[in-house]
Amino acid sequence: MRLPVLSPSLVGAVLAPALLLSACSGEISVGGPGAVDRADLEGEVSANMSGPDADRYDVACEGELEAEVEATQDCLITFSDDGSTTGVRLVVTAVEGDEVEFEQTLFIPADEVADAVERAYADPGLTIDEVTCEGELVGEEGATTTCDIVSSAGDVTVEATTTTVDGLVVDFDLTVVS
Known part of the structure; x- marks a missing residue:
């Protein structure tokens, strides 16, 4: 996938x-x-x-x-x-x-990251069964965590990387790693 x-x-x-x-x-x-x-x-x-x-x-x-x-x-x-x-x-x-x-x-928190990953990849039309993240995403530029997406189309691992922090707003990029 x-x-x-x-x-x-x-x-x-x-x-x-x-x-x-x-x-x-x-x-x-x-x-x-x-x-x-x-x-x-x-x-x-x-x-x-x-x-x-x-x-x-x-x-x-x-x-x-x-x-x-x-x-x-x-x-x-x-x-x-x-x-x-x-x-x-x-x-x-x-x-x-x-x-x-x-x-x-x-x-x-890991569950909030998982919800964000699911929203991001469900929009392109992918039916997602489950998303689980390895851990929390620290609000420091460059911090990462990985999340596993389970879907009927196959399983994928995505890495979330903190890009910016502004007040309580933590922005991040998502990249498929496997």
């Missing part, structure tokens, strides 16, 4: 370009013994979002953020209009007293 190389801004449509994550790093006080409370963490991520559509997004973190260098916590930012999501991974870079400093890295 032959599929075209696509350069969609599919995930760019997932989150409105008017919304920005205003900082790549942040600082927050420890809310409990050795960790930043989940609610405080969600509030900090929300506070870092700006733009006219900031109130149309919900932030949900998986749990608290341990006050240890290199500790991580993932939070999902969900657009209330269509339910699409972008992830933010928080990584602790320093702990000084009750202050926890962290960096934020965007990522697109």
Whole structure:
């Protein structure tokens, strides 16, 4: 089966370009013994979002953020209009007293990448049975993940490569690799 190389801004449509994550790093006080409370963490991520559509997004973190260098916590930012999501991974870079400093890295969850791949290749008329992606797509230029497309016409592997990141909008290209 032959599929075209696509350069969609599919995930760019997932989150409105008017919304920005205003900082790549942040600082927050420890809310409990050795960790930043989940609610405080969600509030900090929300506070870092700006733009006219900031109130149309919900932030949900998986749990608290341990006050240890290199500790991580993932939070999902969900657009209330269509339910699409972008992830933010928080990584602790320093702990000084009750202050926890962290960096934020965007990522697109694997299921969101799979949905985008399916939309991109279903449009040219291909009937797709299933799309599964190896993992998330990190919001850093050049980052990649692969996705397998299963269809009645045959199976194909597609690579998604981040091309640009603007606020919470992560654009990527799709290339057939096998």
